[in-house]
Amino acid sequence: MFNDICFYVKGNMIEVNGQDFLLGELSASCMNIPPSEFEEIYDKYRSAEYIMNHEINAEKDNSVEYIPPLKKEWGRLNSMMVEIDTALKKHKIFQVLDTQNAVEFFKGFTDMDGTIMNSENWELYYKTASLYKPVIDDIFNFNKTMYYFVNDFLSHLKKLDPENFAAAYYDFLTNPMAYKMIANPIMNEYMSYTSADFLEMNMIPKEITDGCGEYVIAEYYHVDRLQSFLKVDFLKGLMAGHHIRRCEHCGRFFLMTKGYKTRYCDKAAPENPRFTCNQMAYRTVRIKEENADNPKYQSYRRCLNRVMRSYQRKVIDEKQKSVLLRQAEELYHRAMTSPEFSNEEFEQQMQSENLYKLCGFDVPKRGRPKAVKNDK
Numbered sequence: 001m002f003n004d005i006c007f008y009v010k011g012n013m014i015e016v017n018g019q020d021f022l023l024g025e026l027s028a029s030c031m032n033i034p035p036s037e038f039e040e041i042y043d044k045y046r047s048a049e050y051i052m053n054h055e056i057n058a059e060k061d062n063s064v065e066y067i068p069p070l071k072k073e074w075g076r077l078n079s080m081m082v083e084i085d086t087a088l089k090k091h092k093i094f095q096v097l098d099t100q101n102a103v104e105f106f107k108g109f110t111d112m113d114g115t116i117m118n119s120e121n122w123e124l125y126y127k128t129a130s131l132y133k134p135v136i137d138d139i140f141n142f143n144k145t146m147y148y149f150v151n152d153f154l155s156h157l158k159k160l161d162p163e164n165f166a167a168a169y170y171d172f173l174t175n176p177m178a179y180k181m182i183a184n185p186i187m188n189e190y191m192s193y194t195s196a197d198f199l200e201m202n203m204i205p206k207e208i209t210d211g212c213g214e215y216v217i218a219e220y221y222h223v224d225r226l227q228s229f230l231k232v233d234f235l236k237g238l239m240a241g242h243h244i245r246r247c248e249h250c251g252r253f254f255l256m257t258k259g260y261k262t263r264y265c266d267k268a269a270p271e272n273p274r275f276t277c278n279q280m281a282y283r284t285v286r287i288k289e290e291n292a293d294n295p296k297y298q299s300y301r302r303c304l305n306r307v308m309r310s311y312q313r314k315v316i317d318e319k320q321k322s323v324l325l326r327q328a329e330e331l332y333h334r335a336m337t338s339p340e341f342s343n344e345e346f347e348q349q350m351q352s353e354n355l356y357k358l359c360g361f362d363v364p365k366r367g368r369p370k371a372v373k374n375d376k
Contacts, residue, residue: 002097002135005229009219010208012240012257014233016096020209024237024255027230028244029092031143031150031253038139041087045136048080052126081106081129088135097226102128137191138227141183145193146234148172148181150244150253160259165238197228249277257344260295266342278343282336295343300332303350315364323359331355 008015014023051073085103088094109125153168172178179186183193200222208214223229234244242257247265254265264278272280278296304325311321331349335341341349348354356363 002094002226003131003224004222005097005224005226006220006222007229007232008204008206009221009232009236010206010216012237012242013208014236015218017099019096021096022237022242022255022257023240024234024242024244026093026096027142027146027234027237028253028255030139030226030230031146031244033091033139033143037087038136038143041084042136042140044080044084045132048077048084048129049133051077051080052129077129078106078109081132084132097229135226138225138230141191141193141227142230144183144191145181146244150246152181154243155245160241160243160256160261162239162241165243169235169238194227197223197225197231199223199228199232247277249281258295260298260343262295262343279336296332296335296341296346299343299347299350300328303328303352303355306352307355310364316361320359320361324355324361327359328355 005016007017009023010020012023013020014026015021016026082103085098085106089098089103105128109121149169149172153172154165157164157168172181175181183191185192202220204218204220205215206218208216221229221232223232237243237255241259242255244253244255245262245265246253247267248263250265250267250270252265252267254267256262262278264276264281266276266278269275269277269280278294282294307316307321307324307328310316311318316324328350331346335346335349352363
């Protein structure tokens with residue numbers, strides 16, 4: 001379950017339980033657990049832990065005998081564990097990491113009579129429920145720490161590239177106020193963003209995707225803490241040029257794979273799920289968004305520049321230029337006012353190969369056409 005995580009890092013991707021994700025994507029999912037939701041999960045687990053620990057009889061010889069709870073307490077405990085697991089599974093990262101369907105495990109005990117439950121079953125139940133404590137602790141450790149790193153360091157970088165990301169992380173860790181930003185035992189004796197992680201790592205040749213025939217030397221990791229997994233995912237992502245930003249419209253974190261400085265995400269807007277935050281911001285603050293901070297606008301402007309350069313080189317004529325510019329404008333308007341394209345998908349739509357094909361033209365060859373000699 002969450003204490004036995006195996007995964008591969010392949011270039012800018014991470015493979016977990018047979019599924020591929022962009023590096024940083026699952027970290028962003030964890031960071032999007034709202035503080036209020038985390039507090040509810042944390043309080044429920046503390047209550048569940050209190051019930052479990054008060055049903056254990058620790059003998060003087062340090063042996064532990066598992067004694068099942070009373071029927072009334074059993075019902076409360078089992079209900080709490082189902083609610084905790086269900087709350088975590090609302091987020092992609094825990095859907096991916098839980099391969100054993102833990103909620104079904106807990107529900108399997110719902111109809112059992114706690115007064116006759118045998119010690120073997122109770123021991124299995126106790127050990128399974130106890131696995132949630134380090135997970136819940138690490139959600140706090142990672143989210144609190146990276147919230148400050150993203151908000152106060154990454155978001156203020158003028159140039160978004162791996163070298164500057166690494167320098168920002170160094171500045172963050174060595175900042176005089178780091179003890180206030182990084183989860184540590186001084187501020188909370190039970191929490192800590194650890195300075196070292198214990199993990200197994202092997203270098204293994206592996207197909208980029210199953211059956212593709214293309215291989216890379218993948219990094220195979222085996223960790224026993226959620227925090228260790230999140231650090232590899234987040235920090236390896238930085239070195240691949242991926243960075244997490246916080247949407248100024250909805251407050252959620254989202255992953256960027258290019259050096260854009262966009263302020264809004266492509267997730268469904270809370271107030272109107274038919275549109276993304278980027279689109280809602282465009283509709284409400286259109287003038288402010290018509291600038292270099294908008295990834296779709298950047299893609300659109302690059303497309304226009306390519307068309308105009310082709311026209312200036314005389315590889316397309318006036319009519320073709322007009323058709324291409326009109327088609328690009330229609331695609332841009334559609335992308336900004338309807339939830340059809342993400343930033344990356346719109347960038348692909350704006351590429352010459354796609355735009356020319358859409359307009360029924362052949363993509364012109366590079367360079368100026370050869371001059372035609374007039375024979376007299």
